[in-house]
Structure formats: structure tokens, C-alpha cells
Amino acid sequence: MSKEIIAVDIDEVLFPFIDEFIKDHDARFGTSLDKNHFDTYEFSAPLGLDVPTTIERVYAFQKRIDSKISEPFEESKEAVAKLSKHYELAVVTARHPQFEDMTIEWLREHYKSSFVSITHIGFAPIMEKPITKAAVCLELGAIALIDDSIDHILQCSKSDIEGVLFGNYPWNQTNALPPNVTRCTSWLEVLEHFELQA
Numbered sequence: 001m002s003k004e005i006i007a008v009d010i011d012e013v014l015f016p017f018i019d020e021f022i023k024d025h026d027a028r029f030g031t032s033l034d035k036n037h038f039d040t041y042e043f044s045a046p047l048g049l050d051v052p053t054t055i056e057r058v059y060a061f062q063k064r065i066d067s068k069i070s071e072p073f074e075e076s077k078e079a080v081a082k083l084s085k086h087y088e089l090a091v092v093t094a095r096h097p098q099f100e101d102m103t104i105e106w107l108r109e110h111y112k113s114s115f116v117s118i119t120h121i122g123f124a125p126i127m128e129k130p131i132t133k134a135a136v137c138l139e140l141g142a143i144a145l146i147d148d149s150i151d152h153i154l155q156c157s158k159s160d161i162e163g164v165l166f167g168n169y170p171w172n173q174t175n176a177l178p179p180n181v182t183r184c185t186s187w188l189e190v191l192e193h194f195e196l197q198a
């Protein structure tokens with residue numbers, strides 16, 4: 001029997017993007033950014049910059065995410081390896097496709113061959129035809145999405161794809177979640193959720 005498929009996000013699920021971005025930005029531009037001000041995953045308001053300048057800075061940072069120096073969430077490595085024994089894991093990311101090669105290299109360095117594919121959905125302000133993670137999950141036949149974004153998770157939930165809302169972040173707070181969505185604040189909880197031992 002073939003394995004069921006789970007879709008997995010990268011940023012804030014495998015990689016602490018905002019933490020690393022803030023460190024880098026503060027060092028380069030003399031800012032003292034506060035993670036709590038990132039109450040949505042749009043960066044231009046907390047940075048106080050227009051959208052094109054914000055995208056420029058985020059992309060410049062993204063180009064510096066090196067497989068040797070940019071570490072994922074430590075506990076994600078073992079958890080992903082464990083999960084991949086029971087499920088087929090497919091990466092679904094909003095990172096721009098121009099970062100695909102370095103993203104694949106980064107995933108290989110840290111997760112070996114745990115992920116079978118990667119799909120870039122694109123990001124609305126810069127992609128001509130962005131697609132939703134729900135559409136990608138339906139196409140992949142994924143049973144669940146692990147993601148820190150409430151929007152992506154709720155879109156999947158409406159398409160009867162189970163949601164694992166990852167982390168307890170300023171940008172993913174909400175009063176109520178649909179019955180097919182579970183918040184997991186760590187990879188240990190993700191393993192428990194899928195009834196795998198940590």
C-alpha cells in the first residue's frame with residue numbers, strides 16, 4: 001500500500017525565518033525589530049517600508065540562507081525523518097521559485113531524502129498566477145498540511161484537508177479553529193498528533 005501524503009511548509013515550520021531575518025536586518029540596518037510586531041506575515045508594516053523595498057530586503061536575506069550556516073529547528077530533523085517513514089512528505093512553500101535550487105540544497109543538507117517533492121505556490125504581490133496551498137494539496141492528494149499560516153490552513157480545512165497549525169506565533173493567533181485543524185506548538189506535538197512516538 002502506498003503511503004498517505006502530508007504537505008509541509010518550510011518557513012516557521014522547519015526554518016525560523018523571522019528570527020533569522022530580524023537578526024540579519026538589525027545587524028545590517030541598525031534596526032531593533034520586535035517579533036511581536038509581526039502580527040501578520042506581511043513584513044512591510046513592521047519594517048516601516050514600502051512593499052518593493054521590503055521584498056528587496058527579504059529576497060536579499062533569502063539569498064543568504066545557506067545550507068551550511070542556516071540551521072532549521074533542531075527537533076524538526078528527527079521528527080521529519082520519523083514522519084517520513086510512515087508518510088510521503090511533500091514540501092509546499094510560498095518561497096519564490098527563484099530560490100528553488102538553494103532551498104532544495106538546504107532541505108537535502110538537513111533532511112536528506114525525507115521530502116519527495118517541492119512545490120512553490122508563489123506570493124500574491126509578485127506572482128502572476130499564484131495558486132493556493134489547498135489547490136496544491138488537492139492535486140498532490142495530501143491528507144494534511146503542516147503550516148504556520150492560518151490562511152493556508154483554513155483554505156485546506158474547507159477542502160477537507162486536515163490542518164496542523166504549527167507554532168504559537170504573533171501572526172497565527174485566533175479564537176477558534178475548525179474541528180479538522182489542530183494547533184501543534186512543537187515537532188514533538190506533531191509526532192504525537194500523527195500517533196508516532198517522539
Ligand SMILES: [Mg+2]
Pocket residue numbers: 009010011012013147148149
Ligand atoms: Mg510558513
